[in-house]
Amino acid sequence: MPDTLGGLRLAGAVPLDPKPAPPPPPVGRPGAGPAGAPAGAPTTGATGPVVVDVTEETFNDEVVARSMEVPVVLDFWASWCGPCKQLSPVLERLAAADGGRWVLAKVDVDANPGLAQAAGVQGIPAVKAVVGGRIVGEFTGAVPEREVRGWLDQLLSAVGEMPGGPAGAAPPPHLAEAHDAMARGDLDAAASAFQAQLAETPADPDAAIGLAQVELLRRVSGYDAGWLRQRLAADPYDVEAGLAVADLTVAQGDPATAFSRLVELVRRTSGEDREKVRAHLVGLFQALGDGEPAVAPARRALAAALF
Template identity: 50%
Template sequence: MQPRNSRLNSSALRGAVDLAAVKAAGEAAQKAEQARVERARQAAAAEAAGVAPVQSAYPLVIDVTEDTFETEVVQRSTEVPVVIDFWAEWCEPCKQLSPMLERLAEEYAGRIVLAKIDVEANQLLTQQFGIQGVPAVMAVVAGQLVPLFQGAENEANVRKVLDQLILVAEQRFGVVGGAGAPAEASGEADPYPPEDPALAAAHEALDRGDLGGAVQAYRNVLAEEPGNTEAKLGLAQAQLLSRVEGQDLSTVRAAAAADPKDVEAQLRAADLDLVGGHVEDAFGRLVATVGRTFGEDRDTVRLRLLELFEVIGTDDPRVTAARGALARVLF
């Protein structure tokens, strides 16, 4: 495997304009959280009963070197998602993040493996992965590199990233970890409540192409529930589709290529890139535009990039990677 050039083979993990996929992703995130709670409950029950927990068939936390990378990371990633923690002895944030990752690897009980790489002792791997600073966290699933995040993160955000990684591994690559995944309960009622009628109306407006009506309907939902993630995603999608309506792809791309400093041209091209499923191209275009603009123009591009993050979903690994790139050009 050549880490520098590795990338996910699939197109968007969550379709840029597929509302059903957005809804499914939200439900999947809920299920992942329920699975985590159930794992913790089972572990507590086992401890109270004096029963030893089920052990994974492989170590859950391993130190990896350049010599063992192929076996311990690439080959292992066909069986279980391998999360890579790039760290250094001198790195203060690493001293908080690394123990948290180790604890979470044990808690997830075989659904991920944590590979720890000392960047000072493994400089070739550090260069191949393009590591610019530590801590940096990536994953390998079925031999494919998945950027996760760079810098210190709180535990709640790390859990969300890990849950999303596990879902991607299972749904896209068929990679399911070993021990620790709770058995599916049979005969139980559906844990998800019926859909909010106001949200359903917004979805229906979007489905029939009433973009203005959809935008207003999603805003109505958010006025009542500002934290409604599904409504935020739906609003971002409806606004995106409104912006690209009637745009000619070849004309827009030609204008963007002719003048990289033309902010409006870059915004239009990024919108069309995203609708076409070229998520990383859209993000990269706007990050580069942020890097060469100033003042109000820079703020306009930055805000548009944040809107596009909402379209894809803030837990998506490509959004995490783009956030890191954005931070680097801003600071």
């Protein structure tokens, strides 16, 4: 997949916590299509509906299984999110226009917090492309329609270049089990399945990346962002707070900033603290994989800081 599939991030995103009280639900117009779509717009394609609402109970069928046939684009949204109201109609309109070349799966983060956590969503609207049961690209925020169109075109082009398209070889059983567990938000089961795959195939990159992502999600779920930032304000070189804030920054879709801060922390520390920061940074590289554009320059910066 081209690196640029993951290149759009945090363009006007709204953090998930805290959030304002939800407004009353909008009243739909008779005869209208999905929210924001013109009346009468097609919502089905050759493979079925092109816009679907997804819950934790239907995720496996509507997203994982469907992504074996066509790309599925996840739209994480909430009724109180202003930028979501700008982006969702654009996605729905483009899905209808493409007539089933890809499926838009809409996830209400308030009703399905486990799905948002499993996907590492920290700000919305968050859009993630799933092919063959795996997230292959993403962006966050209400970006202009022309940029969304370009991102989709890159996704569809990349899928067309894959042997067998989305319906390629099924993942090994342990990886399939891990992906299902991630979809349910069961991080412990996902970790066990990834570890089982690594026990059988120690060099499996998907399992190694998956396990690193689970560990990142586990850490982030226990952080108090406000308290951590207060600690850093008091001491910019507080190692423990710096590592935790880097995790949060990566989870929010800004790995370049997180990596830059940790490289600077490597420069400013020594001994055990320096090794702790270095190891943490390498772990974040592992969680994102070499396909993340920010990883390669950060590796070079880390090497320069160490030597």
